[in-house]
Amino acid sequence: MKQIKTKIISNRLIGPMCYHMVLEAPSVARAIKPGQFIHVRCSDSFEPLLRRPFSLHRKNGGRIEILYKVVGSGTEILSRRQSGEAVDVLGPLGNGFAPKLSTLNSQLSTILVAGGMGVAPLVALAQELSKKKTQKLRVLIGACSKSRILCEEEFRALGAEVSISTEDGSKGAKGLITDRLNFLLSTLNSQLSTIYACGPNAMLKALSRIANAKRIPCQVSLEERMACGVGACLGCPVKVKAGEYKMVCKDGPVFDAEEIAW
Amino acid sequence: MVEVKIGRLRLANPVMAASGTFGYGEEYNRLFDINSLGAIVTKTITLKPRIGNPPPRIVETPSGMLNSIGLENKGLDDFLKTRAQPLKRLKTKVIVSIAGETAQELKILTGRVSSSGAADAIELNLSCPNVKGPGMAARDVEAARKIVKAVRKAVKLTLIAKLSPNVTDIAEIAKAVEDAGADAVSLINTFPAMAVDINTQRPILGNATGGLSGPAIKPIALKMVWDAYNAVKIPIIGIGGIMSAQDAIEFILCGASAVQVGTAxxxxxxxxxxxxxxxxxxxxxxNLKDVNELIGRLRIWPR
Structure with a gap:
């Protein structure tokens, strides 16, 4: 974990209220893994007060990329920051995805399930998995409508087979991403699959039920309001089946889906 | 010279990390050498483990934030087993924060924490706004006096009473705990507060209410430190929205011998x-040689 001043290389609009930011941050880039996050101070003043957590979207040499949607005052300020400006970053934080890469079995399939902005950390994971080229990478992207589908080309460029679904049918299959997942699993040997997912909680909950029923290992990346981001303030709990709380920032943000008390 | 004294505790400088914002030091020690701090105050421990409040526990507000952690901690036994040793290895002073529902509970806590050797001082959290029971003592003069008296008997270590701002007259409470034998008072804890989501028409926090901290509370905290300074002789530890050296100096001028940095x-x-x-x-x-010359140096306008 480091606290550093990074330089904005670019910050551009890529979808409705969605931005892609590139930061020059060699020391963080060296250490950060897919699923981990950085805690960003959006302004130099105390308005807004708290940092904002963003998961690693891509890594490119000494540069890290994040993908974010403007949802409040912090991301609004971030969206107006210009290239060349300095941004205070704390990271890498949390535990990332733990991809199972040990077997060279070509029957194995890795399924990434991204709902809306959930594509953000999964591109980083696809980037890492594509380097190994050991297994088929299948990506499901789902959103409410066409304009909210992000990163389709990025996934394809990484060699993934991409399947799109929208709730209004404006792109890809009409319906929920979990219906697409069920369909995909019916065509595969689900015993040999692993799922990695990020998206709204309702989606992760439904997906976790599917994975559990079919006994498919499933890792999910969670979101929660955070203050410190390092495990000191105990402000971002998620209830686990053992009946206690774990912290999204320190114990997660990636958890085994079966561990969570949905 | 920035050394200050709180009871028998000598601090290399007057800046401490506030309870509940710094864990047990472990996380931030990976980022910088926390031995540079005057002291750290641990997350509050209770006799039995506490699971804490349901999420969301945090919400940002104008110039501040609300928290509603609910004193989540693994309890005294776990503290002694897993936290005491690493804390002993720190060179900075360690102030262990404790809370309990009865004087009896607090006596057990102080007794076992002091014999563990992990604490240089005890901060008695009389003022958490997010739980029933342990949060009440600092709102009532007699309850505060009684609890501090009982704990005082059980502990030789420097004893600090952390006070709530949710009172009519903080000077009166400060005086009562001074009379009861506290070596110092730390003030203030967070203000009970709320945030509301008009879309869902629900409170944002899972526990409905929380404690307000950050720059928003600094002016009120300053006034309370000033009030307490004019009422007691024991040292005061100023807390409340301290983000910068300027903020800390304002508290020292108002009478704080040391400060705690929390939300920052x-x-x-x-x-x-x-x-x-x-x-x-x-x-x-x-042109001052000693930070102690600054304590309470505030020059009131002539009338």
Missing amino acids: NFINPKASLEIIEGIEKYLKKK
Whole structure:
């Protein structure tokens, strides 16, 4: 974990209220893994007060990329920051995805399930998995409508087979991403699959039920309001089946889906 | 010279990390050497484990934030087993924060924490706004006096009473705990507060209410430190929205012998280091040799 001043290389609009930011941050880039996050101070003043957590979207040499949607005052300020400006970053934080890469079995399939902005950390994971080229990478992207589908080309460029679904049918299959997942699993040997997912909680909950029923290992990346981001303030709990709380920032943000008390 | 004394505790400088914002030091020690701090105050421990409040526990508000952690901690036994040793290895002073529902519970806590050797001082959290029971004592003069008296008997270590701002007259409470034998008072804890989501028509926090901290509360905290300073002789530890050296110096001028930095740790984990440096620079600029000369130095306008 480091606290550093990074330089904005670019910050551009890529979808409705969605931005892609590139930061020059060699020391963080060296250490950060897919699923981990950085805690960003959006302004130099105390308005807004708290940092904002963003998961690693891509890594490119000494540069890290994040993908974010403007949802409040912090991301609004971030969206107006210009290239060349300095941004205070704390990271890498949390535990990332733990991809199972040990077997060279070509029957194995890795399924990434991204709902809306959930594509953000999964591109980083696809980037890492594509380097190994050991297994088929299948990506499901789902959103409410066409304009909210992000990163389709990025996934394809990484060699993934991409399947799109929208709730209004404006792109890809009409319906929920979990219906697409069920369909995909019916065509595969689900015993040999692993799922990695990020998206709204309702989606992760439904997906976790599917994975559990079919006994498919499933890792999910969670979101929660955070203050410190390092495990000191105990402000971002998620209830686990053992009946206690774990912290999204320190114990997660990636958890085994079966561990969570949905 | 920035050394200050709180009871029998000598601090290398007057800047501490506030309870509940710094865990047990472990996380931030990976970012910088926390031995540079005057002291750290641990997350509050209770006799039995506490699971804490349901999420969301945090919400940002104008110039501040609300928290509703609910004193989540693994309890005394776990503290002694897993936290005591690493804390003993720190060179900075360790102030262990404790809370309990009865004087009896607090006596057991203080007794076992002091015999573990992990604590240089005890901070009695009389004022958490997010739980029933342990949060009440600092709102009532007689309850505060009784509890501090009982704990005082059980502990030789420097005893600090952390006070709630949710009172009519903080000076009166400060005086009562001084009479009961507290070596120092720390003030203030967070203000009970709320945030509401008009779309869902629900409170944002899972526990409905929480405690307000950050720059928003600083002016009120300053006034309460000033009030307490004019009422008691024991040292005062100023807390409330301290983000910078300037904020810390304001508290010292109002009578604080030391300060605790809380919410600022979340925004700038190295805030305390910058504050220590800033205090040293200020002393030099004002041609002062000793930070103790600043304590309560506030020059009231002539009438």
